[in-house]
Amino acid sequence: MGGKPRKRPMNLFAEIRSLIVTTLEGMVREGALPDGLNFDPITAEPPRDAAHGDMATNAAMVLAKPAGMKPRDIAEALADKLAQDARITSAEVAGPGFLNLRLAPGVWQQVAGAVLAEGTDFGRSSLGKGLKVNVEYVSANPTGPLHVGHTRGAVFGDALASLLDFAGYDATREYYINDGGAQVDVLARSVYLRYLEAHGQDVAFEDGTYPGDYLIPVGQKLKDKVGDAFVDKGEQFWLEEIREFATEEMMNLIRSDLEALGVEMDVFYSEKSLYGTGRIEAALDDLKGKGLIYEGVLEPPKGKKPEDWEPREQTLFRSTAHGDDVDRPVMKSDGGWTYFAPDIAYHYDKVQRGFDALIDVFGADHGGYVKRMKAAVSALSDGKVPLDIKLAQLVKLYKNGEPFKMSKRAGTFVTLRDVVDQVGPDVTRFVMLTRKNDAMLDFDFDKVMEQSRENPVFYVQYAHARVASVLRKAADAGIPADEATLKAADLSLLDHEAELGLLKKLAEWPRLVETAARTNEPHRVAFYLYELAGDFHGLWNRGNEEPQLRFLQEDDPATSAAKIALARATAIVIAAGLGILGVTPAQEMR
RNA sequence: GGACCAUUAGCUCAGCUGGAUAGAGCGCUGCCCUCCGAAGGCAGAGGCCAGAGGUUCGAAUCCUCUAUGGUCCGCCA
Incomplete structure (x- = not known):
């Protein structure tokens, strides 16, 4: 470069x-x-x-x-x-x-030359030059394997981070481990049951425990580690140790799930590290100094009032001063922190680490959390650090056009691993990005594997594979098509309207990258690739009727070189786009 | 009661932060494979952008209200 x-x-x-x-x-x-x-x-x-x-x-x-x-x-x-x-x-x-x-045609023709010269760096932007952005995504509770819902957030966040990198930002991929709350106690107790089971005891999984099979090996592993030290002992003897052990095991499980999907985080940030270290207090002190913390009583929510509602004085954050609808509690009546408190501290830490922009990717069920989080970041950074929160909507599963019911209770809940094992990481990732993040997504296990124009994954991959095929055929036919030949090609020979059309599409790529990055919408890349593939296939198909449009012109090496250069440029842009989405370009279709 | 998101062709969805006659795939209709690149291709029909106001040179896009669907709503994370 x-x-x-x-x-x-x-x-x-x-x-x-x-x-x-x-x-x-x-x-x-x-x-x-x-x-x-x-x-x-x-x-x-x-x-x-x-x-x-x-x-x-x-x-x-x-x-x-x-x-x-x-x-x-x-x-x-x-x-x-x-x-x-x-x-x-x-x-x-x-x-x-x-x-x-x-x-002038020359302006467009030169685009192919630029693509060949810059390779998959063509389209990189300086939009985010010198700016650090933090993308937090997945952040699933460390209590079990990732499921389909997490998959969408994982793919979205990962592609977004890559997109921002491509647009010149310095993007950090971050995972917030919720290892500080009551749910990890539940996890520890569940693992304890599996541990007893490994010792040959009969155990019952009551409400409030996790009955999933995935804890069986964890219980076994615990037995291997501590022997019978915890058998028939009270919680006070083992809770803390098992909690730590189980959380680490779950994070290993999650990490391997993410790895199967091709997601690699830069930072795993522990919620627990915020407790007892003064960091929550420091964050709240910052807000207190701004007059945004006070003791008060909240109104009951109208329309739907909890059974046991009673007015209660709590420590509240004046989030209404930064756009929220009501103020939010940061401390429970028993004196413990609410979940919101460490979240404030965590985002305070992100601000302190010097990020110029923050992005959180949440599941749709956290929609109610958006305003208070934005309010917190706005207050903590004095409005200087923007926080964009992207909600990943639900994924509806289908099999052969039939809705595929997913229920944790019935034991038919589909994990990330299930999906990736069945259709592969490339298909999973691409399909998850064929819809805006805030629209529901239908995922049909059969349709995503179909080989037709209807399936964008196949269609885009097929275009890339066709270019590889052109290069192979050129070699067979003895037509020179190495990089040096293509770079030296006389691109003014690409004067047909159909060829210029494809060149114009390629020219849009840098602009699209900037638009997608500005809006934090990686799905635009997927749609662009589909259109680009469509233009390429269209040109290919016209070769059926009009032989002069075929990429290989047997007795005319100069024209062949120009046309192959165009095909090659198309493949490069497709590869760059797929790279952002985290999808491997196909060399051939099978 | 409130907040957030959605509503675009028969179906599934795009629509480049306000631009010209609103696009794609599927489905539908009609053509096109003895051969040369048909895991297809070409052409056509199909729209009051949920509805009503507003902002301006100009609105699917921004604002307000309404309708429908989804998600969520003080000591769960």
């Missing part, structure tokens, strides 16, 4: 936009436009309808009002100047004041 003469990332839309702005600044100097205009809202984007041109700008319409001029007048003046640039072949005013630009 470094050391090459052209290190500026190639983003055509950004280039043309800056050309437009520069031109407008020139017009201001000449007096054609008044001083003090704000150029920020100006865009350069692909028009919805390709018939309108290659790029459209709203400059004239955005500036008309502040400049006190007619949009068409501005547009026409701007059009004349832009048309003088070598990259622009035509600039036409349309409709209320749109300016439609057509770019």
Whole structure:
């Protein structure tokens, strides 16, 4: 990467936009436009309808009002100047004041060259340069294996972190271990039962224990470790030790689940490490210093009142001062912390670690938690560190079109491992990203394995594999198609409208990366890849009817080199996109 | 009672933080494989963007209200 003469990332839309702005600044100097205009809202984007041109700008319409001029007048003046640039072949005013630009074919052809030169780094952005962002995801309780619900959050968070990295941010992947609450006591007691079982005792799993089989080996392992030291002993003798032992075992289980999915965390942050170390107190002191902690009584929730409601004075965080609907308790009536308190301390710690932005990925059932968490971070960072919370909606499982019921009680609850074992990590990851995070997702075990256009995973993989096939065929036919040949190819031979169409799609990649990163929406990458694959397959298919569009032109090595370069560039962008999603590109389909 | 999310073609969903005639896949209709790249391809029909107001040059997109569905609501994490 470094050391090459052209290190500026190639983003055509950004280039043309800056050309437009520069031109407008020139017009201001000449007096054609008044001083003090704000150029920020100006865009350069692909028009919805390709018939309108290659790029459209709203400059004239955005500036008309502040400049006190007619949009068409501005547009026409701007059009004349832009048309003088070598990259622009035509600039036409349309409709209320749109300016439609057509770019010289050479501009598009050069995109393939840029992709070949930069490889899968093509499209990397400096959007997040110098900014540290923390992405917290999964953060499942260490009480059992991960299930499908966690899977979506895991894939989403991981892809988001990769996307942000690609967009120039320094992203940290973090897992918050809830090892400080009552649920790990429940875990410890459950493991104790399995331990007794390993010693040959009959045990009963009552309500409030975890009956899952996955604890059987943990009980056995505990027996191997401590022998019969804890048998027939009271809780006070073993609870703490087993809690620690069991939590570690569960985290190993979770880590291996994540590994099966290809997820690797940078940081595992323990909730327990916040207790008894003064860190919760420090965080609350910070809030206290800002006058946001007080003793008070909350109103009962209306409509649905708990049976045993009674007014109670508690220590409260004035979250309403930062956008929440009601103030939230940080201390229970028995003097212990609520769950919210260590969470505040944890986020305080993230702020202290110097992150410029925080992202939390929660399950949809934590939706009610969003406002108070944002309020806390806003208060702790004096509004300086934005916290974006992404909710991963439910996953509905299907088998052959039939809903697949999942119930913990009936023992039919589906784990991450079940899914990955059945369809593989690549399919799991891609499918989980074929929907916005806040929409429900249908996951059909059969459909995701189908080999058809209907299945985006297959369709995208197939495009990549087809390029690999072209390269293999070229070798068979004795057509040179090594990297050096492709890089030296005369790309001006790619002058067919279908080829230019594919080039234009490739040119959108850098822009898409920035949009997706700005909105924290990795699913956009998946949809883009599907469209890109569609354009590629479309060009391929046209080769059936129009042989001159085929990538291999037996008796014309120069043309072949250009066309193969285009195919190769497509594969590179697909590989880069799949890389963000954490999916391995396929070399061939089976 | 309240909060958050969703509502776009018959179905499943995109829609690039406000742009032009709202897109894709499936399904439907009609064409296209003796051969050259059909695990398919081409073309077509199909829409009051849940509804009503508002903001402005311009709204599926922003604001308000309403309807429907989902998630959640003080000592559970």
